[in-house]
Amino acid sequence: xxxxxxxxxxxxxxxxxxxxxxxxxxxxxxxxxxxxxxxxxxxxxxxxxxxxxxxxxxxxxxxxxxxxxxxxxxxxxxxxxxxxxxxxxxxxxxxxxxxxxxxxxxxxxxxxxxxxxxxxxxxxxxxxxxxxxxxxxxxxxxxxxxxxxxxxxxxxxxxxxxxxxxxxxxxxxxxxxxxxxxxxxxxxxxxxxxxxxxxxxxxxxxxxxxxxxxxxxxxxxxxxxxxxxxxxxxxxxxxxxxxxxxxxxxxxxxxxxxxxxxxxxxxxxxxxxxxxxxxxxxxxxxxxxxxxxxxxxxxxxxxxxxxxxxxxxxxxxxxxxxxxxxxxxxxxxxxxxxxxxxxxxxxxxxxxxxxxxxxxxxxxxxxxxxxxxxxxxxxxxxxxxxxxxxxxxxxxxxxxxxxxxxxxxxxxxxxxxxxxxxxxxxxxxxxxxxxxxxxxxxxxxxxxxxxxxxxxxxxxxxxxxxxxxxxxxxxxxxxxxxxxxxxxxxxxxxxxxxxxxxxxxxxxxxxxxxxxxxxxxxxxxxxxxxxxxxxxxxxxxxxxxxxxxxxxxxx
Numbered sequence: 239x240x241x242x243x244x245x246x247x248x249x250x251x252x253x254x255x256x257x258x259x260x261x262x263x264x265x266x267x268x269x270x271x272x273x274x275x276x277x278x279x280x281x282x283x284x285x286x287x288x289x290x291x292x293x294x295x296x297x298x299x300x301x302x303x304x305x306x307x308x309x310x311x312x313x314x315x316x317x318x319x320x321x322x323x324x325x326x327x328x329x330x331x332x333x334x335x336x337x338x339x340x341x342x343x344x345x346x347x348x349x350x351x352x353x354x355x356x357x358x359x360x361x362x363x364x365x366x367x368x369x370x371x372x373x374x375x376x377x378x379x380x381x382x383x384x385x386x387x388x389x390x391x392x393x394x395x396x397x398x399x400x401x402x403x404x405x406x407x408x409x410x411x412x413x414x415x416x417x418x419x420x421x422x423x424x425x426x427x428x429x430x431x432x433x434x435x436x437x438x439x440x441x442x443x444x445x446x447x448x449x450x451x452x453x454x455x456x457x458x459x460x461x462x463x464x465x466x467x468x469x470x471x472x473x474x475x476x477x478x479x480x481x482x483x484x485x486x487x488x489x490x491x492x493x494x495x496x497x498x499x500x501x502x503x504x505x506x507x508x509x510x511x512x513x514x515x516x517x518x519x520x521x522x523x524x525x526x527x528x529x530x531x532x533x534x535x536x537x538x539x540x541x542x543x544x545x546x547x548x549x550x551x552x553x554x555x556x557x558x559x560x561x562x563x564x565x566x567x568x569x570x571x572x573x574x575x576x577x578x579x580x581x582x583x584x585x586x587x588x589x590x591x592x593x594x595x596x597x598x599x600x601x602x603x604x605x606x607x608x609x610x611x612x613x614x615x616x617x618x619x620x621x622x623x624x625x626x627x628x629x630x631x632x633x634x635x636x637x638x639x640x641x642x643x644x645x646x647x648x649x650x651x652x653x654x655x656x657x658x659x660x661x662x663x664x665x666x667x668x669x670x671x672x673x674x675x676x677x678x679x680x681x682x683x684x685x686x687x688x689x690x691x692x693x694x695x696x697x698x699x700x701x702x703x704x705x706x707x708x709x710x711x712x713x714x715x716x717x718x719x720x721x722x723x724x725x726x727x728x729x730x731x732x733x734x735x736x737x738x739x740x741x742x743x744x745x746x747x748x749x750x751x752x753x754x755x756x757x758x759x760x761x762x763x764x765x766x767x768x769x770x771x772x773x774x775x776x777x778x779x780x781x782x783x784x785x786x787x788x789x790x791x792x793x
Contacts, residue, residue, distance in 0.1 A: 260709045261779045263779075267792070268609075272785075276608075277388070278389060280792065290374060302392045305423055306406040311366075315620070317619045321616045326497075330365075332511060334362060335664065341650060341652060358632060359645065362642065364469070369490050375453040382452070389442075399436050400786035403786060407423075414640075419634060462486045468636070510567050513667055515567070516693035517692070519551035520693065523581040535706065545590070560663075647664040668687075672684070682767055685765055687764050720763075736753075
């Protein structure tokens with residue numbers, strides 16, 4: 239019997255047996271997890287829109303064609319690179335918890351350990367729409383009537399459901415069946431099958447109303463009008479605490495990105511309450527290690543060091559990622575090269591360390607990541623998410639989108655910076671990334687979606703590109719590891735296909751292991767990358783073979 243676990247998880251009815259090549263363009267590029275969403279972004283670029291306009295068109299299209307992962311009931315984060323000023327700005331679209339909720343209140347209800355996974359009390363204010371409006375308002379050039387048109391068309395006229403999305407939808411069927419309003423996203427009580435035409439006219443009508451607004455008017459309609467009333471009603475009717483005041487007071491956070499230097503490049507992430515800090519901590523540790531000198535990408539020595547760097551990063555991130563308004567994390571100290579060197583020195587070359595202090599990841603999620611680079615070299619890297627598949631599964635009356643359960647990420651430890659409290663942003667998993675060259679020109683927009691896989695994916699694709707010179711598609715094609723959620727010292731899942739010699743050596747080093755099916759999209763994430771050549775302006779993109787999507791360019 240093997241000393242490590244070999245998963246017999248049910249595999250999807252389709253297989254990933256095709257080869258993908260990188261995609262090239264010169265006048266704009268869009269990469270997303272859905273072909274129809276990528277086409278929506280390209281449609282906007284063709285209409286003269288820029289990266290911000292196209293990104294919101296993609297976000298809206300994904301809300302229609304992949305509602306299990308994303309939508310107006312969720313949150314969003316974005317990084318925007320302005321080519322003219324050569325600067326990166328961060329926009330935090332995460333909502334706060336209801337002001338009425340408190341640790342004392344849920345404790346008196348007999349709740350301990352963690353909040354109920356899909357309960358209405360885990361619904362924070364959905365921040366996605368405010369971010370959409372703010373991004374267009376600040377960086378966009380087209381009206382919402384143009385930007386939202388592709389999504390409205392998909393919702394009202396119908397769209398064929400893609401394979402991975404059909405599987406995710408099927409997995410969420412029982413959640414939707416038992417959730418208020420859940421039938422809005424089912425066909426006669428069932429999830430749509432792969433290739434089946436699906437309509438969502440409730441969402442289409444809402445998007446059409448938003449399209450008739452300016453960005454400021456769209457924010458007001460969603461957070462102060464009848465949309466807010468319907469959200470609050472369904473939450474409170476089902477035991478949640480969200481109020482009209484919570485909705486009306488919501489604002490996006492405009493932040494400075496945080497970054498580290500890795501192999502002479504600046505890697506940028508959104509600051510806390512997002513977990514981009516974990517990716518930067520891991521890269522800051524690896525910056526003091528000759529990763530390429532440790533062997534091939536799938537050698538045991540190299541994988542061991544990446545795994546150990548990620549464990550250390552999670553230990554710090556779980557201690558310090560919380561609402562920045564209530565807990566200012568010591569970012570300058572954590573991201574200092576000297577701290578990375580200290581952490582690198584704690585990695586043993588031949589054995590795993592499983593008792594790192596602080597926390598470990600919990601739970602995975604369904605999320606969408608997408609990116610756009612326009613003809614002028616502006617770049618937008620963005621993530622939109624419901625958290626777990628369909629979030630709570632609760633759908634407000636006649637609105638056609640499910641509400642997230644992001645509040646489940648709060649800690650119930652009263653001494654923890656991320657402890658549950660009213661009017662507070664929780665620890666957030668969704669993280670977009672941007673990489674700059676030494677001269678501040680855009681190297682790439684990148685991201686890997688999927689809960690706590692995201693910083694692990696960021697570290698692995700950045701290492702592939704900057705340590706090995708991999709192109710975007712090659713970086714995404716590589717087999718991955720994922721430190722699984724759970725207790726301290728949680729097992730490391732390896733994608734099937736990693737050499738058995740590597741698996742055996744990692745096991746001998748003390749890593750608890752499980753081999754999981756190749757390209758298992760829910761565990762190992764789904765990513766997109768666009769790289770820009772600063773001399774020619776040529777764009778090169780890759781799209782994860784674990785997803786339904788593709789990258790498309792204009793020339």
